[in-house]
Amino acid sequence: MPKNDHYVIIGNGPAGNKAADRLRDRDKEARVTIISDEAFSFYYRYKLPDFIAGRISEDALKVRPYTIYKEKNIRLRLGQRVERIDPDEKVLYLKHMKKVGYTKLILATGGSPRVPPSFIRFMEYFTFMTNYNDAVRIRPELQKAKDIIVIGGDLISLRFIKMLTGMKKNIYFILTRNCFWPIELTSRMAGKISSSLEKKGIKALVDTPIAAITRQKNKLLLETGDGQKIRADMICSFLGLKPNIDFIVGSGIDTEKGILVNEYLQTNYADIYACGECAQIYNPKLKDYWISIGSENAALQGETAALSLLGAHKVIKPVPKNLLNVGGVSVNTSWWKQF
Amino acid sequence: MTNVDIVIEICGSAGEGTISAGEILSRFMSSQGFEIMSFDSYPSEIRGFGKCVAHSRISNRKILSPGKYADILIALKDAHSISQLPSLRETGIVIYDNKPPNYLEEDKSIAGWIEPGMISYGVPLLELAQKAAGNSRGRNMVAIGALAALFQIDDEAMKASIRSRYAKKKQIVIDSNLNSFQEGFEWSKKNITKIDPYTFRNVRLKKSNKSRAIINGNQAVAQAALDSGLHLYAGYPITPATKIMEILSKELPKKGGIMIQTEDEIAAIGNVVGAGFAGKRAMTATSGPGFSLMTELANLAVMAEVPAVIINSQRGGPSTGVPTKTEQSDLNIALSGGSGDSPRIVIAPTTVEECYLGVSLALYLAEKYQTLVVVLLDFFLSNSIRNIPMPEPINKKWLKGNIAPTKTELKDYKRFKNTESGISPRAIPGTPGGMFVTTGLEHSEQGKPQYDRETHHQMTRKRFRKIQNAINEAPKPQWRGPKKDISVGVIAWGSTAGSAQEAVIKAQKEGIKAALMSSMLISPLPADSFRKFSKACQKILVPELNYSGQFANYLAPYLNRPIERLNMVTGLPMSAEDILDKIREMAN
Amino acid sequence: MEVLKYSYLDEKIDEVKEQGFLNYRTSELPTWCPGCGYFGITHAMVQACDALGLKNEEICVASGIGCAGRYPIFMKAYGFHTVHGRSIPIASGIKLARQDLTVFAVGGDGDILGIGGGHLPHIARKNIDITLFLFDNSIYGLTKGQTSPTTPLSQVTNSHSQGNPDTPLRPVFLALAHGASFVARCYAGDVEGMKNIFTQAISHKGFSFLHIVSPCVTFDKVNITWKRLRENFRAVPSVHDPSDYRAAIQMAEDPRPIFGLFYHDPSRQSYQENLRGKRSPENSKSSER
Amino acid sequence: MAENVPCQHACPAQTNIPGYIRCIVEQRYGRSYELNRMVNILPGVLGRICSRPCEEKCRHGEADLGQPVNICHLKRAAADLKSPWHRIKENLYTPSDKKVAVIGAGPAGLAAAYELATLGHKVTVYESQERPGGMLMYGIPEFRLPRDIVTLEIDNIIRLGIDLKLGVSIGKDLPLGKLMKTYDAVIAATGCLHSFALSIPGEDLEGVYSGLDFMMRINTGEKPAIGSRVAVIGGGFTAIDCARMAIRLGASKVSVNLRKTEEYMRIDAHEKKEAKFEKIAIYGLVQPVRIMGEKGSVTGITFERTRLKYLAEPPYRVAVPIENSEFTIPIDTVIVAIGQYPVTDYIKPKLKLNGKRIWTAPDTFKTSVKGLYAAGDCITGATDVISAIARGRKAALEVDALFVKHKRKKTMVRIESSEQTDRKRSDDFIPRSQMATLGPRRRLVDITKEVELGYDAIAAEEEAKRCYLCYLKYEIDVNRCIYCFACIDVAPRDCIKMIKDIDIKKDGSYGELVETGEWNNVVAIAIDNKRCIRCGQCLEVCPVQCISVSKVELIEQDMER
Known part of the structure; x- marks a missing residue:
């Protein structure tokens, strides 16, 4: 391989970091660059609720110090957003009018908060908490708030609720089944979750449609489809994540829900790979496309992508079922079926 | 036959012809086959009461220094001469005007200061001059005449010399000078009894003096410039370098060159740098204050790698300092004057011969190494008239120093190519395809302003490196x-x-x-x-x-x-x- | 549907290519602030060179320091970017050394009238055959907006926060007073006019003084602006006889921006001609003054 | 031109979009409407249901420039806001003695009839249905297109003296041959009325509808029975209309199933958004294999997974099924909306066909039968209304040329110099105004109620101000330019370039400006009108005022012979 190879990884999450490490281990000569639009270092996303609650410091969020990148000779471009990919020219266009060329590209852009179309009209009232920036922004708000509505039902929302109960907040939980994207909770699971939550003093509403949200003075008023009116200071939305592929659509890289890749995590371009929450993988054994969530999956895929990229043609396999006990319900976090 | 080594000083006020008397004496003695070394010291005021001293050492053997003490002092002006007395040998001779127009106080008359052991001869200089020419101007010639009479100098030959000195002047000038000389000579012969041992008679002299030149440093410089193909001399008058300009003003146009007197030294060096850039040999001459003004553009020549030659005839400093005295205090500014690391070639001739050699070398080195060359003379060297062997014809190699780019080099022409020697082929304006921009800014090989550390480092090194080879081209120490x-x-x-x-x-x-x-x-x-x-x-x-x-x-x-x-x-x-x-x- | 797109541009491109003024540019993009009048001057200069058919290698441009000083870098010729205020001596040196070259001196107002002000009278009286382009934006631009010798009275600058206390120089008046044999004032926005004057100036045997008024778009937003120049622009009246020195002086005293050829004395001998022994006071009108 | 005014070029009818948008800013709604009507006889209709190829190309929607102008909404605004006493302007030509029959009163047929009528010919339109309008009346759901608008605009056409014969089916009620003899020319604009079938097992089960059939039944007043779980197959307009209709008819779960992905759906983003808003799920990369049924009705559908395959020639992606990837989902109703093809069996003798479509000679609309012309969807397959109108009009002009022996109208470029830019830079930052829509519940209450509520004058003006007015052409006068970069400095994007040349394409047209960074190659500083967003900043800063603005419009002129 020529020495001037430049491996670019978009995304500074578990998948991106793992991929970068692996690339560096196997190829000492090449340039390895991670580009991330977040300005904060690689952090544990699941610790964000604790961070918001003020239980842990910023440093505790960080997975590893910046010095590691220097040691490993990995270029970290933080706070730089990729606007466009030109896969034919092999160039990335960054937001600040900069071009970055690559020889191989790994897309590990992760996910961003998802808002189902039916909720789009309420978006302005929602508070999201998916990344560090959000966490920093809502931290002071949350300290002041008394009544909080949580919409959703994904894992981090449950952690969040746990954190809120610790803070003695008044919590309303609207469990929205089809929002545990990409799968739906069964009514049995939803019921279990809600009942276990109610035991903890949380008012849980299962599958209650939202009719309207209005702002009244300092409070937000939520009207449910069945006529309930709930006043709250904040409405936090945890409606799952959607792959961050907006900037990729139309570039020539095939996408559907996520970036379509084969079992080697290769996209329709031979030199572009995708891994983590942004990748939509067809798995012959499961006979379907899959999008994974969870940092373990992401890291595994990052590694796989890196190895495939280096020519190992490693096939990604579903990891053993990784069950998390959430509110008494076992939830499979490894591979979420699309339908 | 005897050997002689006599130092004569003529001391007077500015405007009294002190310097010309000294010059006439030196030239004549030189023409007689003596070795001479003479120099003048004069004030910055042209007329008035400034002290002028024409100092000549005359010997039949090689003279290496001007001599610390005078043997003979001709006092044209008492007041100045008194202050000149300390430089007179304890056994020296004073020739003074013994019939001045006014009475002088004891302490204001030189005669009153003459120490025991010294010999004084009084000559009515003024009276004789007025007698000879109707005015006081001929006093210097009277004194020379007296000198000739006293020390057995061939008066006829000297008269011929005076005649030729003033050949271009009107007859009345020649006559008045000759008459004055004659008066002094005759009066002294008649009236003075010689009691000193000094004489120029019966001295063993070299056979032929025809292939010798009687010139001072400035003249040597001018001659060297003329012989080296100087095209442009730009200058601003300043003591003690002005003479160079005066000579070149006369001689340069004859050779197709141009002497331009500029509005200041800045313009002078500007013209020189411009002409150097245009591919012609050019130089200027100045002294300390002028050189100070020039440092900026001199620095430009270094940075822009343009040939430029500055003759700095040093005088006392700092500032306007002591304009008409000699000093060697411009070495620092010559070596490193100006801003930044500014390497240049500095040549300091030690003799008038070397003035000639040094300037022709300077013009060559400047052209070849594309940089500033400073020739350090000093007041003494500039004005010291020497009788030197006719200089060797200038090394032909020195007449053409520019390294022009080859056709291949012109294809992708890098004016400041960082070559091994540090010298980059230089295209002269008018060369098709050789267009470049040179600048006082740090620049790339192409001449484009570029300030990154690598460029500045490499280019500074190049500028220092390139002049090193000059060591091999200059005469050995x-x-x-x-x-x-x-x-x-x-x-x-x-x-x-x-x-x-x-x-x-x-x-x-x-x-x-x-x-x-x-x-x-x-x-x-x-x-x-x-x-x-x-x-x-x-x-x-x-x-x-x-x-x-x-x-x-x-x-x-x-x-x-x-x-x-x-x-x-x-x-x-x-x-x-x-x-x-x-x-x-x-x-x- | 008819194809109508760049047909205009296409013709113009061919036209420009035919003109060949591009041959007088280097590949370096000028580094002046966008909108600077110096672009206009530069453009007119290359056009004038082109119009006269000068050979690149026979043009020498010496410039001083400042925004205008950068000019040689953008012109394909032998260029000499010298030190502050000294473009005139260096240009004269070049011309004196090489009669065959066409020599330009380029400098700004600070350069030519300030630090190098002492050279102007002498180049004018010597009448050395160079063309002086005074890029006058009435400000020290490269040092970020200090008062220059032509900054209008009481204009607030970075060096005079209470307003400039100095009366500005009048460059055209000065040049006339110093005895320049070709004196013109141009306006940086008028390429055609500049080209015309420049062509005459370059052809003139002797020193030509070109006072080119240009706005500084960065440091003067008040006094000498494009807008004000455009609005107050006045051409030299067509009846003006450029050989009429007195009329030229009168016009030079006019505070309004009058642009055009003020004075031209083609009969005056250049320095070089004088050196060649053609010195004759009768030939020179300047001796009358 | 094409790249200069991308919206106009993208419009099949070449509507003067900047022109009519500008009129809205000036509150000349009538003029705006008439500008549309010059090439598009149904502005009020198209303002609602146009497929908006223009908006895709709108320069405002280019990367970094925000979102495209709501061109379609503005068209509707012009129609809505114009005075009720608005004067319709027609260019009427001297009557001729030529008679033309048009088969089909759909958009193409109406457009052709209108054009021929203004040109002075006697036109008779035969329509097999009871009401004119074709798909406008029968294909498109009423919640998207209120019928009174359609009727009004059609009436405006018929008023020109067009003889409209309804309920007459050519081939059935009246043989084509007779028509051919009676009339000097016949234009067939019969549209696409046959639906493509999936050709998979189970398609004949109850609960399987073809999309067109489903819509027509609804629009003629029927209420087809549907279950709660509806799967729509296909990704075009009809598919989405069916899906949205299904929701209104009471289905709780409706999905739109695509062989490829959303990216390749041939509908505009607006429709997609509305569909999603109505909780319609869009699934990609699936292909139906069979429809399962019990007792003659649908119970489920089996899909197989597909993957995208890249075809180099032409560069295109196709969906390829993945082996062994079948899966089944329970379903009550299947609507197959994968396309339509024209009915051609009424024409005898047989015409030359292009696949299932009528073949016409390129650009002349002549079929293989002399005197018979064809226009609209029957020659292209199902497309959109604006294309049909454009083709109907062109076919009419061809017919006219046959009579007159030369073309009477030609497209010219009119260049007007303009002092002003008509806009402010701040206008570029106005966000796209969303059109208010009915709330989700009210949509279900009255299923014929129009979902979109239209713009008021203020919203229309705000939105209209967003238009860059690409018909303005900015040009730098090379002779006066001083190459000072002032314009480049203020340019909002890389729209002003230092160029050394212009590419000239093989066909002689001009291509890209060739940029250079080398001063000695900078022949000119030029405005790339393809990149220019007409913000007028350059005009403001140019020190020598060498930038000119001219208004470049395509106009139709009478061709003198």
Whole structure:
């Protein structure tokens, strides 16, 4: 391989970091660059609720110090957003009018908060908490708030609720089944979750449609489809994540829900790979496309992508079922079926 | 037959013809076959009461220094001459006007100051002049006439010399001068009884003097410039360099060149740099204050790699300083004047011969190395008239120094190509395809402004590196005296080297193992030669005409040893005696 | 549907290519602030060179320091970017050395009238055959907006926060007073006019003084602006006789921006001609003054 | 031109979009409407249901420039806001003695009839249905297109003296041959009325509808029975209309199933958004294999997974099924909306066909039968209304040329110099105004109620101000330019370039400006009108005022012979 190879990884999450490490281990000569639009270092996303609650410091969020990148000779471009990919020219266009060329590209852009179309009209009232920036922004708000509505039902929302109960907040939980994207909770699971939550003093509403949200003075008023009116200071939305592929659509890289890749995590371009929450993988054994969530999956895929990229043609396999006990319900976090 | 070594000083007020008298004397004596070394010291005021001294050393043997003490003092003006008396030998002779128009107080008449042992001859200079020409102007000629009479100089030959000196003037001028001479000569012959031993009669002289030139440093410079194909001289009058401009004004157009008198020294060096850029040889001459003004553009020549030659005839400084006195205090500014790391070639001729050689070398080196060359003369060297052998024709190689780019190089022309030697082929305007921009900004090989650290570092190195080879092209440093076990090694530069040589010779006669090292090329310094010399010496002495020991300081890091200094800032050339004293002191 | 797109541009491109003024540019993009009048001057200069058919290698441009000083870098010729205020001596040196070259001196107002002000009278009286382009934006631009010798009275600058206390120089008046044999004032926005004057100036045997008024778009937003120049622009009246020195002086005293050829004395001998021994006071009108 | 005014070029009818948008800013709604009507006889209709190829190309929607102008909404605004006493302007030509029959009163047929009528010919339109309008009346759901608008605009056409014969089916009620003899020319604009079938097992089960059939039944007043779980197959307009209709008919779960992905759906983003808003799920990369049924009705559908395959020639992606990837989902109703093809069996003798479509000679609309012309969807397959209108009009002009022996109208470029830019830079930052829509519940209450509520004058003006007015052409006068970069400095994007040349394409047209960074190659500083967003900043800063603005419009002129 020529020495001037430049491996670019978009995304500074578990998948991106793992991929970068692996690339560096196997190829000492090449340039390895991670580009991330977040300005904060690689952090544990699941610790964000604790961070918001003020239980842990910023440093505790960080997975590893910046010095590691220097040691490993990995270029970290933080706070730089990729606007466009030109896969034919092999160039990335960054937001600040900069071009970055690559020889191989790994897309590990992760996910961003998802808002189902039916909720789009309420978006302005929602508070999201998916990344560090959000966490920093809502931290002071949350300290002041008394009544909080949580919409959703994904894992981090449950952690969040746990954190809120610790803070003695008044919590309303609207469990929205089809929002545990990409799968739906069964009514049995939803019921279990809600009942276990109610035991903890949380008012849980299962599958209650939202009719309207209005702002009244300092409070937000939520009207449910069945006529309930709930006043709250904040409405936090945890409606799952959607792959961050907006900037990729139309570039020539095939996408559907996520970036379509084969079992080697290769996209329709031979030199572009995708891994983590942004990748939509067809798995012959499961006979379907899959999008994974969870940092373990992401890291595994990052590694796989890196190895495939280096020519190992490693096939990604579903990891053993990784069950998390959430509110008494076992939830499979490894591979979420699309339908 | 006897040997002579007489120092004559004519001292008077400015405007009294002191200098021309000295010049006439020197030239005549030289034409008679004597070795001469003469120089003038005069005030910056043209008329009025400034003190002028024409100093001439006349000998039938090689003269190395002007001589510290005068043997004969011709006092055209008493007041000035009194102050000149300390430089008269204890047994010296004073010729003075014994019939001035007014009565002088005792202490204002030179005669009152004459020490025991001195001889004084009074000549009614004014009266005789008025008698001869109807005015006082001929007093200098009267004095010369008296001199001729007193010291047995061939009066007819001298008259011929005077005649030729004023050949271009109106007849009345020639006549009045000749008459004055005649009056003085005759009056002295008739009225003065000679009681001193000095005479110019029966001296063993060299056979032929035809292939010799009687010139001073400035003239040598001008001649060298003319012979080296100088195209443009731009200058602004300044003592003591003005003479160069005057000569070139006359001579340069004859050769198709141009002498331009500019509005200031800045414009002068500007013109020179411009012409250098345009591919023609150009130079200017100035002195310290002018040189200070020039440093900016001189620096430009260094940075922009444009040939430029500045003759700096040093005088006392700082500032306007002592305009008409000699000093060697511009070494620092010549070596590094201006901003930044500014390497340049500095040549300091030690003799009038070297003035000629040095300037032709300077013009060559400037062209070849595309940089600034400073030729350091001093007041003394500029004005010191010497009788020197006709200079060798200039090395043909020196007449054409520019390295032009080849056709291949022109294809992708890099004006400032960082070559191994550091010299980049230089396209002259008018060369098709060689267009470039040169700039005083740091620049890339193409000449485009570029300030990154790598460029600045490499280009600075290049500019320093390229001049190093000049060491091999300049005459080798001169080592006079024993090659080893030297007790006192004298390192001298510029005009002081002559005195130092004389001192060393005298010291050797006294049994002191002394030697001299001097180099015309000062920057880049032929350091190896100096180190070698230094190793052979127990002690090193650097005599120079400045207070701070500029050359010694410059030398110190190269030699890396203690250096004795002899610094004088009297406005007068260093004398052999002073150095000898120091050598003696050091040898003990 | 008819194809109508760049047809205009296409013709113009061919036209420009035919003109060949591009041959007088280097590949370096000028580094002046966008909108600077110096672009206009530069453009007119290359056009004038082109119109005269000068050979690149026979043009020498010497410039001083400042925004205008950068000019040689952008012109394909032998260029000499010298030190502050000294473009005139260096240009004269070049011309004196090489009669065959066409020599331009380029400098700004600070350069030519300030630090190098002493050279102007002498180049004018010497009448050395160079063309002086005074890029006058009435400000020290490269040092970020200090008062220059032509900054209008009481204009607030970075060096005079209370307003400039100095009366500005009048460059055209000065040049006339110093005896320049070709004096014109141009306006940086008028390429055609500049080209015309420049062509005459370059052809003139002797020193030509070109005072080119240009706004500094960065440091003067008040006094000498494009807008004000455009609005107050007045051409030299067509009846003006450029050989009429007195009329030229009168016009030079006019505070309004009058642009055009003020004075031209083709009969005056250049320095070089004088040196060649053609010195004759009768030939020179300047001796009358 | 094409790249200069991308919206106009993208419009099949070449509507002067900047022109009519500008009129809205000036509150000349009538003029705006008439500008539309010059090439598009149904502005009010198209303002609602146009497929908006223009908006895709709108320069405002280019990367970094925000979102495209709501061109379609503005068209509707012009129609809505114009005075009720608005004067319709027609260019009427001298009557001729030529008679033309148009088969089909759909958009193409109406457009052709209108054009021929203004040109002075006697036109008779035969329509097999009871009401004119074709798909406008029968294909498109009423919640998207209120019928009174359609009727009004059609009436405006018929008023020109067009003889409209309804309920007459050519081939059935009246043989084509007779028509051919009676009329000097016949234009067939019969549209696409046959639906493509999936050709998979189970398609004949109850609960399987073809999309067109489903819509027509609804629009003729029927209420087809549907279950709660509806799967729509296909990704075009009809598919989405069916899906949205299904929701209104009471289905709780409706999915739109695509062989490829959303990216390749041939509908505009607006429709997609509305569909999603109505909770319609869009699934990609699936292909139906069979429809399962019990007792004659649908119970489920089996899909197989597909993957995208890249075809180099032409560069295109196709969906390829993945082996062994079948899966089944329970379903009550299947609507197959994968396309339509024209009915051609009424024409005898047989015409030359292009696949299932009528073949016409390129650009002349002549079929293989002399005197018979064809226009609209029957020659292209199902497309959109604006294309049909454009083709109907062009076919009419061809017919006219046949009579007159030369073309009577030609497209010219009119260049007007303009002093002003008509806009402010701040206008570029106005966000796209969303059109208010009915709330989700009210949509279900009255299923014929129009979902989109239209713009008021203020919203229309705000939105209209967003238009860059690409018909303005900015040009730098090379002779006066001083190459000072002032314009480049203020340019909002890389729209002003230092160029050394212009590419000239093989066909002689001009291509890209060739940029250079080398001063000695900078022949000119030029405005790339393809990149220019007409913000007028350059005009403001140019020190020598060498930038000119001219208004470049395509106009139709009478061709003198």
